[in-house]
Amino acid sequence: MKESAVAPGAILEIKNLSVVYNHRTLGEVHALSNVSLDVRVGEALGIAGESGSGKSTLLKSILRLFGAGETAEVSGEILYRGRDIMKMRPEELLALRRGGIYMIFQHPYSAFNPVVKIGSQLDETIRLHGSRREAPDLLETCGLDGRIPDLFPHNLSGGQLQRLQFAMALASGARILLSDEPTTSLDAVSQIEIIELLKTLVEKESLTLLFVSHDLSLIKYLTSRAVVFYAGSLIEDSPCGELFKIPLHPYTDALIKCIPSPDRELGVIPGDPPDLSNPPDGCLFFPRCYLASDICRGDVPLMRTRHRVRCFHAGPFTEL
Ligand SMILES: Nc1ncnc2c1ncn2[C@@H]1O[C@H](COP(=O)(O)OP(=O)(O)OP(=O)(O)O)[C@@H](O)[C@H]1O
Ligand code: SF4
Numbered sequence: 001m002k003e004s005a006v007a008p009g010a011i012l013e014i015k016n017l018s019v020v021y022n023h024r025t026l027g028e029v030h031a032l033s034n035v036s037l038d039v040r041v042g043e044a045l046g047i048a049g050e051s052g053s054g055k056s057t058l059l060k061s062i063l064r065l066f067g068a069g070e071t072a073e074v075s076g077e078i079l080y081r082g083r084d085i086m087k088m089r090p091e092e093l094l095a096l097r098r099g100g101i102y103m104i105f106q107h108p109y110s111a112f113n114p115v116v117k118i119g120s121q122l123d124e125t126i127r128l129h130g131s132r133r134e135a136p137d138l139l140e141t142c143g144l145d146g147r148i149p150d151l152f153p154h155n156l157s158g159g160q161l162q163r164l165q166f167a168m169a170l171a172s173g174a175r176i177l178l179s180d181e182p183t184t185s186l187d188a189v190s191q192i193e194i195i196e197l198l199k200t201l202v203e204k205e206s207l208t209l210l211f212v213s214h215d216l217s218l219i220k221y222l223t224s225r226a227v228v229f230y231a232g233s234l235i236e237d238s239p240c241g242e243l244f245k246i247p248l249h250p251y252t253d254a255l256i257k258c259i260p261s262p263d264r265e266l267g268v269i270p271g272d273p274p275d276l277s278n279p280p281d282g283c284l285f286f287p288r289c290y291l292a293s294d295i296c297r298g299d300v301p302l303m304r305t306r307h308r309v310r311c312f313h314a315g316p317f318t319e320l
């Protein structure tokens with residue numbers, strides 16, 4: 001069934017996005033199913049969910065950044081400022097990747113040319129985009145030393161390379177940052193510094209952020225609204241203030257209880273997500289859900305409006 005979600009002021013509108021990978025041995029893998037989502041200008045949106053729930057596939061779909069050897073059938077619409085990215089010609093898509101929307105990679109080393117000095121790479125980006133900002137300003141904004149331009153990418157630490165990705169994004173004039181687990185390859189101190197920098201940049205540079213993380217506490221700290229994915233389906237979408245206080249979907253409730261807290265025992269979600277190469281009928285969370293009833297076994301719950309949640313027996317589960 002087609003659903004739509006359009007909001008005034010949206011910079012990005014995703015409508016009924018489905019992605020099916022064609023895997024050599026597994027066959028068709030239904031990585032995303034009928035996802036509709038809007039992102040407003042200047043919004044910091046968190047994207048949560050267990051491993052394999054489709055978070056990276058969502059970001060890759062937005063810029064069609066599928067890797068070599070990945071065969072993905074993508075359907076639906078992805079509108080950037082009202083223009084459908086799915087219908088863009090290759091040169092328009094390239095311009096979008098180099099300009100409007102910038103992907104911050106989890107492993108930053110792969111984002112740079114290893115044999116070209118950093119200064120040349122940054123200058124090239126500034127020149128290509130006719131940016132009015134100069135390299136020293138961009139480096140300072142991102143907390144980088146002015147001597148870095150003379151170095152090669154392999155001379156920098158993971159944290160410095162991550163900062164450099166942000167400088168490149170600013171040089172490109174990007175308005176949207178897509179950030180997929182940007183701190184998982186960093187040590188604890190660098191992780192905190194990068195999250196602080198990201199927060200500052202989003203606020204001061206008025207950027208729109210899509211932030212993927214396994215770590216719900218980071219999402220709570222950094223973003224104002226969060227969407228939760230389960231097995232390729234968007235199951236809840238809510239301002240963080242509501243989501244963390246009054247989760248409506250039993251899966252979100254269970255995920256939040258997995259955040260370590262001195263006030264309660266650490267939660268566990270029993271069982272495993274379904275096999276996306278052979279998804280079952282009905283609600284995909286059914287076998288793991290403590291609230292499931294007969295209707296959940298055969299029917300797929302639709303997304304409710306307002307506090308968007310996809311569940312027949314949605315909460316609240318937490319006392320108000
Ligand atoms: N190239 C591919 N071929 C086949 N299946 C794939 C491919 N890439 C991802 N998948 C499958 O698609 C589903 C979604 O994967 P995705 O990487 O988007 O999840 P994720 O939420 O980003 O997980 P993680 O938190 O582990 O990064 C998973 O079932 C995954 O195994
Ligand atoms: S629809 Fe049913 S099985 Fe699915 S999450 Fe809601 S209560 Fe649980």
Ligand SMILES: [Mg+2]
Pocket residue numbers: 055056057180
């Ligand atoms: Mg991922």
